[in-house]
Amino acid sequence: MNDIFENWNKFVLNESSLSRLHRHISEHETAIITAFRNDPTDASDCTGNATAPSDEQNAYEINKERNRQLKAALLRKGYGVTRVDGSYIEDFGDLDKQKEVSEESFFVVNLKDTTDFNLVINKLGQMFCQDSVLMIPKGGTAAYLLGTNNSWPGLGKQEPVGEFTGGKEAEFMSRVKKRPFIFKEVREQERYSDLGRNARWAITKIAERVWNDG
Numbered sequence: 001m002n003d004i005f006e007n008w009n010k011f012v013l014n015e016s017s018l019s020r021l022h023r024h025i026s027e028h029e030t031a032i033i034t035a036f037r038n039d040p041t042d043a044s045d046c047t048g049n050a051t052a053p054s055d056e057q058n059a060y061e062i063n064k065e066r067n068r069q070l071k072a073a074l075l076r077k078g079y080g081v082t083r084v085d086g087s088y089i090e091d092f093g094d095l096d097k098q099k100e101v102s103e104e105s106f107f108v109v110n111l112k113d114t115t116d117f118n119l120v121i122n123k124l125g126q127m128f129c130q131d132s133v134l135m136i137p138k139g140g141t142a143a144y145l146l147g148t149n150n151s152w153p154g155l156g157k158q159e160p161v162g163e164f165t166g167g168k169e170a171e172f173m174s175r176v177k178k179r180p181f182i183f184k185e186v187r188e189q190e191r192y193s194d195l196g197r198n199a200r201w202a203i204t205k206i207a208e209r210v211w212n213d214g
Contacts (some may be wrong), residue, residue, distance in 0.1 A: 020189075021082075021107065022140075024080070024107075024109045025136055025138075025139070025140040026138075026139060026140065027138070028109050028110045028111060028113060028138055029109075029110040029113070029117050029118070029135075029136065029137060029138050030107065030108060030109050030110065030136040031107075031108045031110075031117075031118075031121045031133055031134060031135050031136060032084070032105055032106070032107055032108070032133065032134040032136075033070070033074075033105065033106055033108060033121055033124060033125060033130065033133045033134070034067065034070070034104065034105040034106065034128075034130065035063065035066035035067045035069065035070040035128040035130070036063045036066070036067060036104060036105070037063065037128075037129060037130070038059070038099055039059060040059055040062040040063055040066060040129075041059075041062070043129065045129065045131075045149045045150045045151040046126075046129040046149055046150075047126045047129070047148075047149055047150065047155060049123065049126040049127055050126060050127055050128070050129040050149070051066075051127050051128065051129075051210075051213050063104075064104075066128055067104055067106075068206065069206055069209070069210045070106065070124060070128055070210070071083075071106060071190075072202075072203045072204075072206035072207045072210065073124060073206075073207045073210040073211065074106060074108055074124070075190065075191070075192040075195075075203050075207070076192060076203055076204055076207035077114075077120060077207075078111060078112050078114070078191075078192060078193075079108050079109060079110060079111060079117075080108070080109035080111045080189045080190070080191055081106050081107075081108055081109075081189065081190050081191075082106065082107040082108075082109075082188070082189045082190070083104060083105075083106060083107075083190075084104075084105050084106070084107050094151070094152070108121065109189070111191070118135060118146075121133050121135065121146075122146060122148060125146070125148030125149075126148045126149065126155075127210070127213075129148075129149050130148045130149060131147070131148070131149055131151045131152060131153075132145040132146055132147050132148055132152075132153060132159070133145070133146050133148055134146075134161070142160070143160075143161050144158040144159055144160050144161055145158065145159040145161055146158055147159075
C-alpha cells in the first residue's frame with residue numbers, strides 16, 4: 001500500500017482564496033463533493049442508494065443537472081457551498097477504466113456544526129454514485145477519502161489523505177498516487193439564508209426531489 005501514497009491534492013489559488021478555505025477548515029467540519037462522473041449513465045459501480053441515471057442528454061448536460069440538484073440539497077441543509085473547478089482521476093486503480101475528469105465540485109462547510117454532517121455527505125456521495133467524498137474534520141487534520149460506491153477505495157472504506165497546509169501553491173491534502181485534484185478557480189461561498197425568496201423556493205423544491213428520490 002505504501003506506493004499509493006504520493007502527491008494527491010494541490011490547490012493553485014491566490015492567497016485570499018486559501019485564507020478563506022483555511023479559516024473554514026479551522027472552524028468547522030468541511031467536505032469536498034461533486035455529482036460529476038465521466039459517464040453519468042454508467043451505474044455499474046453504484047450502490048442501491050444511487051439515483052437512476054439518464055441517457056436522454058449528453059454527459060455534460062446530465063452532470064450539470066446532477067450538480068444543480070446536489071447544490072440545492074447542500075444549501076437546503078444550511079451548509080456553506082463554494083464552487084471549485086478542477087479535475088481528478090475517476091475509477092482510480094482500474095487501468096481499463098480510470099481517466100482524468102474535469103469537473104465542478106463543491107467545498108462544503110458545516111456552518112451550523114450539525115452532528116449529522118458526515119452522514120449527509122456520505123449519503124449524497126452514494127446517491128450521485130461518486131467514487132469517494134473528501135471528509136475534512138474540524139482543524140484540517142486526519143482528513144480522509146470516504147468510499148461511496150463500489151470503485152476505489154471501496155464502499156464505506158476510508159483512505160487517509162493528510163492535513164491542510166497553506167501557501168500560494170500548496171499541497172492541500174496529501175496524497176494518493178495518480179489521483180490529483182487540482183482546483184483552478186474558487187467562487188464565492190453561497191448560503192441558503194442569503195438567497196432571495198424565489199431562489200429559496202426553487203432550492204427547496206429541487207432539494208425535496210433529491211431526498212425523495214434517494
